[in-house]
Each structure stands twice: as structure tokens, then as C-alpha cells.
Amino acid sequence: MKFEKENRPFIGLIIYMENFIVSARKYRPSTFSTVVGQESITVTLKNAIKNNHLAHAYLFCGPRGVGKTSCARIFAKTINCSNISSDFEACNECESCKAFNENRSYNIHELDAASNNSVDDIRTLIDQVRIPPQIGSYSIYIIDEVHMLSASAFNAFLKTLEEPPAHAIFVLATTEKHKILPTILSRCQIFDFNRIKVEDAVKHLKNIAEKESVSIDEEALNVIGQKADGAMRDALSIFDQIVSFSGKEITFENVIQNLNVLDYDYYFRIVDAALEGKVTDVLVMLNEIFEKGFDGHHFIGGLSAHIRDVLVGKDEATIQLLEVSESVKQKYVDQSKKCPVDFLYEALMILNQCDVGYKSSQNPRLLIELSLIQLSQIIESKKKELV
Incomplete structure (x- = not known):
């Protein structure tokens, strides 16, 4: 039996979707003024450009996601800008800036040391360094995660890093400064980036x-x-x-x-109940937390941090250490007025012991419950001592 192919017209649906750009890329800093939380570093770099005191090698170190590579790119773009603004920012209009913004600049070279960490990769880089820039005054070489270079690659890089051509500037970036050879560190200006507040x-x-x-x-x-x-x-x-x-x-x-963050209101309520010795209320709230699927160890860590913040809120000099909104900060201040200092000290000790023993405990939930019961009896125990 033969089946004949039906000549039916194909009806298709074409859906046009706009490409989504994640915020980390869409709002990546493009000038020194748009870098978040690194004012001391951006001011220093701008002053170096202003006074024409450019070093041949820089090391940007700090935790992930704080702007090390972004600052390196902004610095590279600015020093090659032919029309720098009065506040020493790149103009974004000259040919060098346009080439950089369109990712076609031959003056700025980026190398990922995590995947290019051999001696051969460094030799290729050294050969490239000899070539002068086509536009602008400098060729900038940004080496990310530089601590991933092998020991032999570091040694091959030493001479070039110490005495590069006049047109070459190296910007090294790393999250693990301690892994970099002291001989490399001694050849760089070191900038330590802060965690973002x-x-x-x-x-x-x-x-x-x-x-x-x-x-x-x-x-x-x-x-x-x-x-x-x-x-x-x-x-x-x-x-x-x-x-x-x-x-x-x-x-x-x-x-x-x-x-999956535990509402901080639970911590406030548990401390209030513990101050009044309401063991039943404390245990019921703990059960609610477990029913919502929260990990017991995570809860103990969160409650310890909460007690610490309440202690910080007792003194006007330390209130500024609270990294919370103003409305929540006031809650900490209000609760700190109810809590005697002795209660807070002893509570921290009890929770710390619970934290230390949690992983080795045969019954972690019981350990947490016993710790909360001890918290609820602190005030009553102090009263008995006075009698």
C-alpha cells in the first residue's frame, strides 16, 4: 500500500523575542563615577591619570563581584581617550572610546588566566606586548584570575612585567592575593577592593x-x-x-x-518570648520554622546573628554597625532596651555551644530545643541568684 504525500501549505508561527540582558551586564559600570563602593580606588586612579603618574603594572585584588575587572576596563578606556573630560572620565565619543564600547579595540587585551595558565600562553602574550598600539598611547593587558598561572608561567612573566615596553600597561586581577608570588607583588601597585556595603x-x-x-x-x-x-x-x-x-x-x-530566607520577625518574637520565660511559645515558633522547611543549623546561625545585632543596638556608638534599613534598625534599638546585657552575653554563649555541637549531635532538633529552653530561663535564673 502506498501513501501519497499531502500537499498542504505549512502554517508556521514566528515569535520574535527581545534578547534579555542580565542587569549585571546591562548596568555594568562604564565610568569611574558609576563604580559602586570603591571611591578611594577610583579617586586614586583618576589622580594618576591627571598627574600622568601611570605605573606599568597594577594588581586589583578583592572578593568576587566588587568591580575589579570593571575598574580595569574603565581605566584602560580612560587612559587611551583622546578627549578626557574635566573630571578625568572617558568621553565615549572619540575613536578609541567607540572602539572599546563596540568591543573592537585592539589596544585592550583580556586574558583569562584560569584557562590560559601555561608557559606557552605567557610567551604568546610576551610576543604580543612588543606590538605598539594602533590608536592611543597605550596597550593595556588585563589578566583576570592571575593567581591561576602556573609557577613556571609566573617566572616566564617576571621580566616582561618588570621592564615592559613604554606603551604597555598590565592590570592583574585576583580574588586570592595570597597565592601570587612575592616577586610579582613587588612589581605591581596593589589596590585592595572592599566588599560592597x-x-x-x-x-x-x-x-x-x-x-x-x-x-x-x-x-x-x-x-x-x-x-x-x-x-x-x-x-x-x-x-x-x-x-x-x-x-x-x-x-x-x-x-x-x-x-528561602527566614523572616527576621521570628527572631524578634523568639527573643521577646525568651525574655518573659515563655518556653511553650518559643518551642511552638521553632516548630513553625521547621515546618516551613528551614534548616536547624541555619536557624541557630541566624538567631546568633540577631542576638549580636541586638547587643550592637544597645550603644549609640555601635548602632552604625547594623547593616539594615532604618525601620528595622529601630526595631533592634527597641528590643535592645528590653534586654539586659547579661542576658545577651549568656544567650550568645548558649547559641555558640549549640552551633559547635550541632553537626556531632545525634538529635539536632533536641539540641536546639534545649538551647532555646536555656535562653528562656536566663532571666529567671538571674532572679534566683539575687534572692
């Missing part, structure tokens, strides 16, 4: 949210900033994740649900 991350995220027409609570932004742990790139990635989850209207509840 929570308040700086919140301010930057707020500006991005406005540009993206996203409505988000400041407390929610604060949670994102804390979760990012000092890395601006991580904060932007989390922000994108939350927007995908919640849309353009984001609340504090959306954020803690998506990031």
Missing part, C-alpha cells in the same frame, strides 16, 4: 529598579543586599531572579519566599 548595594539596586519600572520595598532590597554578601554582581543576579519570580511589584514577602 549593604547600604551601597541597596542604593544602587533602588536606582536600577526605578530605571526598570520595578516597585520594590526597601526592606526587600536590604535582604537582597545581605544575601549578596558584599558582591554587587551577586546582588544584581538575585534582583533579576526576584523580578522573574514576582514581576514588577515586589514585596518583602516575595523576596524571603523566593530566596
Whole structure:
């Protein structure tokens, strides 16, 4: 039996989708003024350009996501700009700046040492260094994760790093400064990048949210900033994740649900109940936390951090150490007035012992419950001592 092919017209549906650019790339700093939380470094680099005191080698070190590579690129673009502004920023209009912005610049070379860490890779780089720039005055070589170079590659690089051609500038970036040979360190100007403060991350995220027409609570932004742990790139990635989850209207509840973060209100309530000796209430709240799927060790760490923050809130000189929004900061101050210092000290000791013994415990939940019971009896024990 033969089957004849039907000559039916094909009806297709073509869907055009706009390419999504993650915020970490879309809002990557393009000038020194847009770099977040590294003012001392950007000012120093601008002054070096202003006074024409450019070193032949720089080392940018610090944790991930704080702007090391971004600063290296901005620095490279600015020193080759033919029309630098009065505040020593790149003009973004000259041929050198346009070439850089369009990723076609032959003056700026980037090497990932994680995948190009052999002697042969360095020899290729050394041969390339001899070639003078086509546009501008300098050829800049940005070597990322430079600590990944092998010992033999470092040794092959030493002579060129110490006495490069006049047109060559090296900018090395690393997250692990301690792994770099002292002979390399001695040939570089070293810049230590800071972790991004929570308040700086919140301010930057707020500006991005406005540009993206996203409505988000400041407390929610604060949670994102804390979760990012000092890395601006991580904060932007989390922000994108939350927007995908919640849309353009984001609340504090959306954020803690998506990031699986325990609502800090639980910590306030547990401490209030412990102050009043309400063991039953404390254990019921602990059960609620476990029913929501939170890890016991994570809870103990969070409660310890909360007690520490309450202790910090007792003194006006240390309140500034609280990396939270103003409304939450006031909650810490209010609770600190209820808590005797002895209670806070003893609570920290009890929770620290629980933290240390958690992994070796045969019954971790019971260990946590016993620790919370001890917390709830601190005030009563102090009263008995006085009698």
C-alpha cells in the first residue's frame, strides 16, 4: 500500500523575542563615577591619570563581584581617550572610546588566566606586548584570575612585567592575593577592593529598579543586599531572579519566599518570648520554622546573628554597625532596651555551644530545643541568684 504525500501549505508561527540582558551586564559600570563602593580606588586612579603618574603594572585584588575587572576596563578606556573630560572620565565619543564600547579595540587585551595558565600562553602574550598600539598611547593587558598561572608561567612573566615596553600597561586581577608570588607583588601597585556595603548595594539596586519600572520595598532590597554578601554582581543576579519570580511589584514577602530566607520577625518574637520565660511559645515558633522547611543549623546561625545585632543596638556608638534599613534598625534599638546585657552575653554563649555541637549531635532538633529552653530561663535564673 502506498501513501501519497499531502500537499498542504505549512502554517508556521514566528515569535520574535527581545534578547534579555542580565542587569549585571546591562548596568555594568562604564565610568569611574558609576563604580559602586570603591571611591578611594577610583579617586586614586583618576589622580594618576591627571598627574600622568601611570605605573606599568597594577594588581586589583578583592572578593568576587566588587568591580575589579570593571575598574580595569574603565581605566584602560580612560587612559587611551583622546578627549578626557574635566573630571578625568572617558568621553565615549572619540575613536578609541567607540572602539572599546563596540568591543573592537585592539589596544585592550583580556586574558583569562584560569584557562590560559601555561608557559606557552605567557610567551604568546610576551610576543604580543612588543606590538605598539594602533590608536592611543597605550596597550593595556588585563589578566583576570592571575593567581591561576602556573609557577613556571609566573617566572616566564617576571621580566616582561618588570621592564615592559613604554606603551604597555598590565592590570592583574585576583580574588586570592595570597597565592601570587612575592616577586610579582613587588612589581605591581596593589589596590585592595572592599566588599560592597549593604547600604551601597541597596542604593544602587533602588536606582536600577526605578530605571526598570520595578516597585520594590526597601526592606526587600536590604535582604537582597545581605544575601549578596558584599558582591554587587551577586546582588544584581538575585534582583533579576526576584523580578522573574514576582514581576514588577515586589514585596518583602516575595523576596524571603523566593530566596528561602527566614523572616527576621521570628527572631524578634523568639527573643521577646525568651525574655518573659515563655518556653511553650518559643518551642511552638521553632516548630513553625521547621515546618516551613528551614534548616536547624541555619536557624541557630541566624538567631546568633540577631542576638549580636541586638547587643550592637544597645550603644549609640555601635548602632552604625547594623547593616539594615532604618525601620528595622529601630526595631533592634527597641528590643535592645528590653534586654539586659547579661542576658545577651549568656544567650550568645548558649547559641555558640549549640552551633559547635550541632553537626556531632545525634538529635539536632533536641539540641536546639534545649538551647532555646536555656535562653528562656536566663532571666529567671538571674532572679534566683539575687534572692
